[in-house]
Amino acid sequence: MTERPLRLLLVGEGGIAGVHMRVLGQVPGVEVTCLVGGVEADARAFAAEWGIPEVALDMDAALARDDIEAVILATPSPQHAAQAERVIAAGKHLLCEIPMALRLADAERITALAAASGRVCMVAHTRRFNAPHRELRRRLVAGEFRLQHLVSETYFFRRENRNMQGQPRRWVDNLLWHHACHSVDLFAWLLDDAELDVWGHQGPPHPELGIPMDLSLGLRSRGEVLATLALSFNNRGPSGGFYRYIGEETTLLASRDELRNHHGELLPLTGNGFADQDREFIAAIREGREPEASFVSCLPTMRLLDRLARQLA
Structure with a gap:
């Protein structure tokens, strides 16, 4: 049937x-x-x-x-x-x-x-489902990778109120509650630790959009692992989220569903985070x-x- x-x-x-x-x-x-x-x-x-x-x-x-x-x-x-x-x-x-x-x-x-x-x-x-982050979590749980510092960069150019396709938007996006949410959640999920120390600073608000266009955030786990988050709506260049996993054993670079070593070589992974x-x-x-x-x-x-x-x- x-x-x-x-x-x-x-x-x-x-x-x-x-x-x-x-x-x-x-x-x-x-x-x-x-x-x-x-x-x-x-x-x-x-x-x-x-x-x-x-x-x-x-x-x-x-x-x-x-x-x-x-x-x-x-x-x-x-x-x-x-x-x-x-x-x-x-x-x-x-x-x-x-x-x-x-x-x-x-x-x-x-x-x-x-x-x-x-x-x-x-x-x-979605970060919980992207293949690189799932692989890093597997390594952390298995004891194969000891994370020292996660560096997260989130970049867009949003000086005009437009969406990811460049179309006019009728609402203003939120750099903290939307975009930082991805990386804050990722760090807490990776380490299974929601009792993080947190701190941050923000840039001046945009004169028309009324939101800060830049954020610098810090997180620290109970095990003293650090995360540094840089977020900007002022960035001209590649857009999206980029993650550097600095560990005792190696340094790995993640972007969307790709994972590379510190030489820039692509590591074999399968999966699509959205799917x-x-x-x-x-x-x-x-x-x-x-x-x-x-x-x-x-x-x-x-x-x-x-x-x-x-x-x-």
Whole structure:
């Protein structure tokens, strides 16, 4: 007997929504049934591009449908917490784009709701699924690699309010709660240590966007392993996240799904972080288990970000 397709609702028609559509096409037995958009013309163009049969603008009406079992929130960061609460209240499984919220109080509230829901509720902490970081965690757990210092660089050029595809954006991205969230979570996850010392400094706010364009953050584990995070929206050049693992045995360089040694030689790894992340969401639903990067497991990172935000303020 053929397994019934898992029917998904995608909310959002921006750049990251396209990433989800591309990788979901590699997952058998999954069907994106409907797209809830913010701008009708953009949503219809997106649905036509990816073959989504239905478009809606009313999220609550779409959530009321019995045939939709799970939701992917690929919307602007400021909307995540309120929309996640509505998805959980509707009894649907949820994959929420990072970050789950922009305030600790909101993160704690929706995590409590997620825990009580009995549904799979997961955050897109993609670094946990990128092949280089999974390999480093394996080596750390096995005692094959002793980390001394993780140096994380996150670079974009965002002096105009545009997304990763260069398209105009109607909301302002957040360097701490979104981009630093990836690396703070990665460090805590790698070492299984959420009781980190944290400190930081920020540059001046952009005169129009109203956000600091540069951050310098420091972390230290209970085992005295260091992490240094440099983040900038002012960088002209290669964009993305770059990680230098400085260890007792060697130094390794990670970027997306590639891992290189200190000579720059590519090390053999397989996997795609976005695809493996979305596969984990689907697998957790089908197997009735807690996913990697569940709301509960990501909440300690939000507490660390809150401590950093208070210091920076």
